Amino acid sequence: MIHHTLSVLAEAPYETTGLQHGYTGQTLYVNVGEGRIAAKPVSANMRETFIGGRGFDLWLLWHGVRDSTQWDDPENEIVIASGPCGGTTQYPGSGKSIAAAISPLTGVPIDSNAGGHFGPYLKFAGWDAIEVQGIAQQEVIILINAPAGKIQILAAPDDCPTNTHLLGHWLNEQLAETEKDRELMAFVSAGHGSEHTLMGCLNFSLYDRKRKDLRYKQAGRGGIGTVLRHKHVRALVVRTHPFGGDANRPADLKRIARTGAEMNREVTRWDPAQNRMRSRGTSYLVQIMDDYDLLPVKNFQCGSHPETPKINGEIWEKRYTQNMPDGCWFGCTLACAHAVDNYKLQTGPYAGSCVIVDGPEYETIAGVGSNCGIFEPAAILEINFYCDTYGIDTISFGTGMAFVMECYEAGVLTKEMTGGLDLAFGNAESALAVLHQMAEGEGFGKIFGQGIRRMKTIFAETCGVDRQFLDDIGMEAKGLEYSEYVTKESLAQQGGYGLANKGPQHDEAWLIFMDQVNNQLPTFEDKAEALHYFPMWRTWFGLCGFCKLPWNDVVDPKNATTDEPAKIPYHVANYVEIYNGVTGAEATADDLIRMSERVYNFQRIFNIRMGHGLRDHDAIPYRSMGPVTEAEYASRRERYDQQLIDWLRLDPATMTVKEKLAQHRAYRTEQYEKLIDAVYARRGWTSQGVPTLQTVRDLGIDYPEVLEVIRKHL
Amino acid sequence: MITVNQRDYVAWHTGMTVTELLTLMTYTYPHVIVSIDSVLVPYGTYNQTPIPDKSDVRVIHLMAGG
Numbered sequence: 001m002i003h004h005t006l007s008v009l010a011e012a013p014y015e016t017t018g019l020q021h022g023y024t025g026q027t028l029y030v031n032v033g034e035g036r037i038a039a040k041p042v043s044a045n046m047r048e049t050f051i052g053g054r055g056f057d058l059w060l061l062w063h064g065v066r067d068s069t070q071w072d073d074p075e076n077e078i079v080i081a082s083g084p085c086g087g088t089t090q091y092p093g094s095g096k097s098i099a100a101a102i103s104p105l106t107g108v109p110i111d112s113n114a115g116g117h118f119g120p121y122l123k124f125a126g127w128d129a130i131e132v133q134g135i136a137q138q139e140v141i142i143l144i145n146a147p148a149g150k151i152q153i154l155a156a157p158d159d160c161p162t163n164t165h166l167l168g169h170w171l172n173e174q175l176a177e178t179e180k181d182r183e184l185m186a187f188v189s190a191g192h193g194s195e196h197t198l199m200g201c202l203n204f205s206l207y208d209r210k211r212k213d214l215r216y217k218q219a220g221r222g223g224i225g226t227v228l229r230h231k232h233v234r235a236l237v238v239r240t241h242p243f244g245g246d247a248n249r250p251a252d253l254k255r256i257a258r259t260g261a262e263m264n265r266e267v268t269r270w271d272p273a274q275n276r277m278r279s280r281g282t283s284y285l286v287q288i289m290d291d292y293d294l295l296p297v298k299n300f301q302c303g304s305h306p307e308t309p310k311i312n313g314e315i316w317e318k319r320y321t322q323n324m325p326d327g328c329w330f331g332c333t334l335a336c337a338h339a340v341d342n343y344k345l346q347t348g349p350y351a352g353s354c355v356i357v358d359g360p361e362y363e364t365i366a367g368v369g370s371n372c373g374i375f376e377p378a379a380i381l382e383i384n385f386y387c388d389t390y391g392i393d394t395i396s397f398g399t400g401m402a403f404v405m406e407c408y409e410a411g412v413l414t415k416e417m418t419g420g421l422d423l424a425f426g427n428a429e430s431a432l433a434v435l436h437q438m439a440e441g442e443g444f445g446k447i448f449g450q451g452i453r454r455m456k457t458i459f460a461e462t463c464g465v466d467r468q469f470l471d472d473i474g475m476e477a478k479g480l481e482y483s484e485y486v487t488k489e490s491l492a493q494q495g496g497y498g499l500a501n502k503g504p505q506h507d508e509a510w511l512i513f514m515d516q517v518n519n520q521l522p523t524f525e526d527k528a529e530a531l532h533y534f535p536m537w538r539t540w541f542g543l544c545g546f547c548k549l550p551w552n553d554v555v556d557p558k559n560a561t562t563d564e565p566a567k568i569p570y571h572v573a574n575y576v577e578i579y580n581g582v583t584g585a586e587a588t589a590d591d592l593i594r595m596s597e598r599v600y601n602f603q604r605i606f607n608i609r610m611g612h613g614l615r616d617h618d619a620i621p622y623r624s625m626g627p628v629t630e631a632e633y634a635s636r637r638e639r640y641d642q643q644l645i646d647w648l649r650l651d652p653a654t655m656t657v658k659e660k661l662a663q664h665r666a667y668r669t670e671q672y673e674k675l676i677d678a679v680y681a682r683r684g685w686t687s688q689g690v691p692t693l694q695t696v697r698d699l700g701i702d703y704p705e706v707l708e709v710i711r712k713h714l
Numbered sequence: 715m716i717t718v719n720q721r722d723y724v725a726w727h728t729g730m731t732v733t734e735l736l737t738l739m740t741y742t743y744p745h746v747i748v749s750i751d752s753v754l755v756p757y758g759t760y761n762q763t764p765i766p767d768k769s770d771v772r773v774i775h776l777m778a779g780g
Contacts, residue, residue, distance in 0.1 A: 274744045291742045513743070513775035519719040520774070534777075552745075552777050557757035559776075560747040566777060 010035035016126035022084030033134025053083030054542035057100035081129035082119030086545020090260030093547030095329020103222035104198035110222025115328025116204030117186035190225030193390030196441030197449025200225025220393035251584030281336040282362035287312035299402035307375035366484035367398020373425030399481035478503040490516040528678035539596035732760035
């Protein structure tokens with residue numbers, strides 16, 4: 001490899017301000033189009049109202065864009081922040097980064113979180129957030145170099161790779177002279193797939209000291225990788241100083257250490273008897289979801305498949321390299337970020353190379369596996385690796401491919417349209433061929449990369465097919481592809497997906513067990529309350545730099561005696577302790593929810609500002625509510641027939657399948673509309689989904705520009 | 715006959731244990747809280763705890779999701 005002296009296009013010196021109680025007090029602004037670099041102070045209002053992480057992202061993005069900004073306009077920004085607790089090493093899951101931008105898929109702000117070292121290192125290097133704006137005239141690398149005390153926009157030379165696994169090694173060679181340098185450097189990148197599709201993901205690096213190699217976690221959702229590559233940014237790189245366990249300069253380290261030690265004992269004691277995250281990661285969910293008929297199979301048509309044991313957690317536990325330090329941030333004892341080492345690629349430009357595959361995690365296994373009718377671990381690994389290095393979101397790829405495969409089997413798509421590819425369910429070879437085309441921007445892959453919403457229009461216009469069928473089976477809402485859970489029998493989770501600000505991603509709410517299995521949410525008011533509390537609670541993780549998993553993926557049985565076991569109250573108390581221990585505040589559990597309400601409502605209003613945040617935009621495809629096709633009905637006939645009797649007092653014996661489908665559709669659609677009414681009322685929104693004046697005043701977000709947006713719709 | 719989660723009716727037999735019920739219902743998720751007629755069944759005793767006929771059994775799954 002040639003060692004370059006990289007050309008400096010712009011440079012600004014800086015001094016690392018004193019990180020104090022989880023904040024540096026400043027954010028970094030980089031305009032790659034103008035070569036402008038600036039520091040912005042974090043105001044008291046910004047800190048108190050928006051807290052950090054996703055809150056800071058949205059606040060900065062709001063001020064960076066116009067009402068009419070499209071994803072590919074220069075003023076669109078990528079903003080990345082961790083949060084005040086990000087970088088804590090005493091409590092598991094405290095190193096998340098949250099990225100945001102105007103999404104190429106949805107046209108509204110997308111937020112997406114990832115592990116890896118970038119967010120905490122950015123803060124240790126002196127910045128609470130980074131904001132990247134403009135479009136560079138040439139390929140660039142942004143380097144935040146704390147040891148050298150400068151920010152640089154560097155020209156990326158011709159031999160600088162784009163695909164992440166090669167780029168990472170190149171950056172290590174060029175910018176890190178010693179092993180220690182590598183440990184103290186982290187970067188964010190995408191890949192060629194991000195250049196030619198709208199579903200580009202960001203890869204967040206971490207240097208794995210035991211493997212002495214780079215690994216990556218993905219902020220996958222909504223196409224932020226696409227925005228990065230459109231800006232001609234090859235990588236955002238941060239180098240930080242050596243640091244210890246007090247790097248976040250918490251107000252009360254002992255308080256944090258005490259709470260963390262207790263939680264770490266709990267993880268060690270209970271994880272082996274529960275989800276086994278430490279050996280299987282989220283892949284444990286595959287068989288569980290299948291057992292409860294919730295695993296998406298063949299484009300969400302049904303929820304289980306006889307071949308699931310071929311791709312369940314037991315299989316992955318054998319494939320993952322065990323006894324390695326698999327936390328995605330230091331000190332995480334849950335350590336679920338597993339990987340398969342020395343996987344020999346079978347296809348594509350790197351065929352024959354042995355690589356580390358990060359994951360696969362549950363969403364990838366279900367998305368590119370069962371949902372596409374693919375039950376081959378090797379194929380899932382191959383797709384996982386290439387999606388990551390090309391910078392493509394595995395969820396959008398999986399859900400999109402499942403849609404295409406159903407279209408192909410239904411005769412909507414022909415080989416003429418697919419360029420000769422047989423895209424029947426289960427055809428992993430063809431799925432990989434499309435993936436490689438996406439990286440090159442060629443063939444059917446170019447169409448596929450536009451995402452389901454645009455594919456529906458393309459197929460309807462070019463194939464003359466029934467648009468209703470495409471709308472029914474195309475699993476997207478707001479333009480974002482669904483993540484990987486079957487929701488037909490959980491009205492609350494239909495709302496969890498449909499009402500999510502960013503689009504149907506489960507990190508706002510996952511209520512299927514409470515609703516469908518436990519029957520704890522029998523009324524609309526019960527569901528609405530859950531669709532208030534849980535999205536707010538989970539939003540809070542994204543404000544502070546936390547991972548959701550330690551909250552409820554390992555639980556001491558003592559939780560059973562608490563008032564509200566679903567909330568895991570004693571873990572909530574842990575988070576109150578950590579937050580207060582870091583920031584020096586004395587917040588209560590209710591205060592944490594209040595913090596989220598402010599940011600959540602602000603994001604809703606941001607959506608409205610961008611023209612996509614009203615009731616119509618909370619619509620969901622019928623496949624997520626009920627059976628679309630006669631075959632789908634037949635696969636669960638007993639259940640659906642019984643529901644006609646129980647819900648509608650009908651006699652299925654006297655009805656045709658077509659009549660049954662129509663009755664189900666009318667009933668289920670009406671239920672969803674009633675749910676929306678109940679949730680809007682609980683959240684303090686109008687019947688069109690607009691936060692009321694009273695709501696924004698109560699939350700203290702009644703800024704003139706916010707009022708200007710909502711007044712147009714009241 | 716017993717009821718599960720106030721919705722499902724399950725045939726009862728003499729000596730039926732909590733573990734048997736969980737297996738019958740395919741409740742494989744490890745994070746569950748079980749009560750019989752509002753009395754909590756201690757964790758780790760499911761295999762030895764019989765369910766009386768006509769019981770109101772609640773099996774509360776804690777939330778999951780990736």
